[in-house]
Amino acid sequence: MPQMTDERVRAGLAREEDLSLLHEVSMKTAGVSHLEMCIQCGTCGGSCPVAMDMDHTPRMLFAMLRAGMREEVLRSNTPWICVSCYHCVVRCPQEVHIADVMYTLKSMAIKAKLYSDSTAPHFSQTFVDMVESYGRSYEFGLATRHYLKHFPLRLPGMMPMGFGMITKGRMAITPKKIRHMDQLRAILKCAKQLELTS
Amino acid sequence: MSEKKQERVGVYVCHCGTNIAGTVDVPGLTKWSEEKLKHQGVVIARDYKFMCSSLGQELIEKDIKELGLTRVVVAACSPHLHEKTFRTAAKNAGLNPYLCELASIREQVSWVHTDKAVATEKAKAVVAGAVSRVIENVPLEEIKVPINPNTLVVGGGIAGIQAALEIANAGLHVYLVEREPSIGGHMAQFDKTFPTLDCSACILTPRMVEAGTHPNITLLTWSEVVNVAGYVGSFNVTIKKKARFVKEDLCTGCGICEEKCPKKVIDEVFEAGLGYRKAVYTPFAQAVPKFPVMDKQNCTYFIKGTCKACEKFCPTGAIDFNQQDELINIEVGNIILATGYDLFDARRVSNYGYGRLPNVFTSLEFERLSNAAGPTNGDIVLRDGKTTPKSVGIIHCVGSRDKNFNNYCSVICCMQGLKFAHLVHERTGATVYNFYIDMRTAYKAYDEFYQRVLEEDTLFVRGKVAEVTNAARYESEKGKLIIQVEDTLAGKQRRIAVDMVILSSGLQPRHDAKEVGKMFGISCSTDGWFTEKHPKLDPVATMTEGIYIAGCAQGPKDIPSSVAQGAAASARVLNKILQKEVALEPIKASVNEEMCSGCRICNGLCPFNAISFLEDRMVTEINPALCQGCGTCVAACPAGAISGTGFSDEQIMAQIDGLLFRNLEPVEA
Amino acid sequence: MTENFEPTIIGFTCNWCSYRAADLAGTARMKYAPNVRLIRMMCSGRLDPTFVLRALSNGADGVMITGCHPGECHYLEQNYKALRRYLLLKRVLQGLGIEPGRVKLVWASAAEGARFASETTLFVEEIRKLGPLNWGKPVETLDSLQEQISKLEEVPA
């Protein structure tokens, strides 16, 4: 059973079974999500600059969360399309932390292996791998690894750009590494443990 | 300790059907009270199905007479419900009503707890507390004060006008105070009124004229209340009558001064910033009173020292540049506040572009735009003053139902939006879109109007508009306003290009509502509206005796409800006046001069200025007429020289001990 | 032990806001912890700190003071005075070696029945964590009484 942060729930004023999936997402989201407050007004779906490429608008996703449609939600491409521009967040009349909920749904989808297109999750993972091994992002390694895997066709078109970036000294061929990598590793190791227990 | 007292206490426990008996072991509680509280003086404890019934009351009255009870505790519902009932019963039986206490074991026990044993124990504590307390009660007499038959109505909008007329027609005198140069309020600015679409001015002006000419109404426009002293029955109010620079006794309202005045000013108030007025002006043709006012900030004479065109041309010599503000003092018995609302400032919703995109209008601007007496004589045109829009988008809930601005629903916006849709359709034939979150048309003949607008092919989109922008993405959008919204019923984001956008802005408490509330001694809700005494059963009275509220000052509402409240408030006032005198709860603080050390700690504490210091005798004195009985000074007095009736230290200390079972008779082991 | 310990709490309420909030919670049949026993005053400004000390020394484990939200006081500004006294009182309690957390000031308007209910429940939990306050518990001459009280406390919530 998901533990309840919601004051009303603790005071026995709301029934948890109605809210379980909603609260699971709420609990896994940084900050206080206010997810249960959504009034389905569509401000988010209207504000979204990339709604046209989403299979569900954020609003629909929240309705589906309420309906407990776990799989449909986690399969949706919506969180992966989200560009976290925070237009919806500042406009939402109910102060729902929409962008952060999207991050939560991504991580839930990855854990449940339910994402439809692997490009985005792999990109994130590659990026994270770089960071975990160098402590810094490493654009060249990232670009080459990522494009070879997902956009081989795109490479020729990218060449002049990549070439320009390198000649203009805007992309280093070799990665930068932080000094106390050991410290960072220790921190992340512990953090991952905590992630599992929470 | 309380054992010394020899009071004869009766305890009466109510079943309230199963409301109490369902969760509390009533017979057990009764028996317990009789045994465990005997030493406190409980001589009888009874339970009954419905204590508040006439039979229940008779039961108590009978015991008081026959068993010679000197104190009564009724364990039943909240004192806010039946305290009066049982105190009256006590009174009928010849016992001072203030020697009867209520112990709330319904609202505070049976209704909020489930476990019978636990609930019963808490009920015992509550009763024990009440018994210990009642023993410390002392007989009190209600304070009677006479009611001054005059009434003050603040705010000359439709609610205030209605209230004033009701009282005046009953033959009693009313002072009607209005901040602006004319009465009429927001309603005077409107074009049509929903749902019947009758012309606002046509139905309002007769009332304005009646109020302006009524022998029982003293009309004080261009005036503001600056101070309120006293209490129900006899308020002393100071009103500032701002200088008009026009002698009302000489002015005929011919309007020549306005015609000749060379100074043109944007009219931010009546024309909502969409039209112009002169430096000397009457805000609109049907203004009541007809006398113009001079706006000192903009008058050429006051700025440059020359001009006086108005004075030169005035046929009756009514212009007086030396007029000063004057302070008027009046005595009234009751006050009705009908101070209305401010319109939400739509510029705060920057994604709707008001103030940045010329063809975005507010609801009030549109009212003036569509008003035949308005700046465009009723032509609905774009900001350029000539182009008629081919497509118009009306956005609901602007600044309302939004935690970033106002949480509450502004009530009128939906119907207002529908009215605008109809007017645009009727006058321009343009395509009209209405963007709403929920369509709220809940009132007589309102939904029918919604149906009518639907028939007129107005396009409804369910979704809170995300943004209004002039950044075109496609040729078809160039030069237009693009409304971006999720059509939540289609589940798709849409971009709708229109020529004109109207924001159905919400209502807000007056910017100075808090200060006004403070001046009249009433409180505001978290949203800033004046708080009524009871949200359902007492919507026009306030917690302060003699002060009533009506119209939008109490919360957003439409014209019918404002009128109804105006009338309701006046009815409450009339009933007070007819009673000739009013009884005040005798809960007051008083100073024991022997004990007062004159430290003056209490002096600064009273917001009602009831506390004064007698320099000659070096002691503090409390004026019972002004004291409201909050008890702050009682708690503050280091010498314990101030005592508060009804809630004395003795009573509260005793109740504490009772609640903690510290008054139970020790049972020998 | 603190798990099954049922605290006894005295609650001071304002006649105009929090007492009505309690009534509202009742009318709405909202369920909350039964440990708080209320005393009605005309205003939180009436609260004499000695009331709190009296309650704590006579067997209460905690005291809840409730009043109108700042700016909403029925007597205009007296709840601010309550606030000042409350802050002072917490210092005094510290001096007496009592956890200041045993006294809590809560704002609740007449409309906030739900808030009153949840705040009450939360406060009871806080006191439960602090454990019983053994100050001025009855002496042996009243041991029978003590029995009674402990009996009450055994009753499952």
Added chain:
Amino acid sequence: MNKYLLYPGCSMESSAKAYMESLDAIMEPLDLHFEEIEDWNCCGATEYLGINLIPAYSLIARNLALAATQAKQMNGTRTVVAPCSACYLNLAKADYYMQERPSLGVKVNEALEAGGLQYEAGTLDVRHLIDILVYDVGLETIRSKVMRSLKGLKVVPYMGCMLPRPDYQHRWSDHEHPTELDDLLRALGADVIDYPLTTSCCGGHMSQIGPETAFELIRRLVADADERGAHLMATVCPMCQMNIDAYQNEMNHFFGTEYHMPILFFTQLMGLAFGLPPSELGIGTELVSSRNALANIGVEVPLTQEPAAPRKKNEGLPMPPRLLKTQQREKEAVK
């Protein structure tokens, strides 16, 4: 002028070198002093948050922890400056959420412990570079340093999204149309264009994972700027610069358009206005050359080697049907 702690962020050393160079260049005339956070690490950009909550926030918090310790040694400063909007948001967000949700703060600190660090949320003030320039240095000072006014240079101020939103500490004039950048550019004498898309998104990481999506967003920005007759765009964010500069060429091929909209960092424009030579400001490292744009104010940009191997026409990417549908859908919507 008191010292600030600087969190440069990864891109300042690579793709946004020009930003760093120009910042270094203007610090002296403005008497600004930054102290770089010792051994700072990547903030995780928008990627880590989508994978693991606690690790993501621990990664960010390490920087805060290091900064907090370093701040103690300095003359009581508590301000961390981030020139990159994404870094700024991540740092600010971690600091804010660790307070809003104490349980998160506890866990993150538990993780930091493993590295012998700890951070008490709220200790630091996380601010963006432009915030410092506009509100600490002040427009007056900036105006006084202008040697070569940018008069005649039509600029659209592009704030991007992650700077003014969600704005936990209410630092910005507005969420939708903030005026900080406009005012700063005006102070430099530039002809500032009212740009309705000033806080619209550049596509962020979508240029990497969903190019069609990103290209459309880039198109909107560039097209509107072009429509309003801008010579160039001014930005405060490396990611925005990267997307609009580096991907503009690809975007043009994708839509068959021929936009040429250079985008420079506001610090580069400040440098120019302060009379510094373009070479010191990393001007010329942009892929969409600002040469012609800057010619409008008589600034000579030395020719740099243009990217070689111009692609053959037929080499463009196949147009995916998805976007065609989209455009139809959008058009219908307009009807």
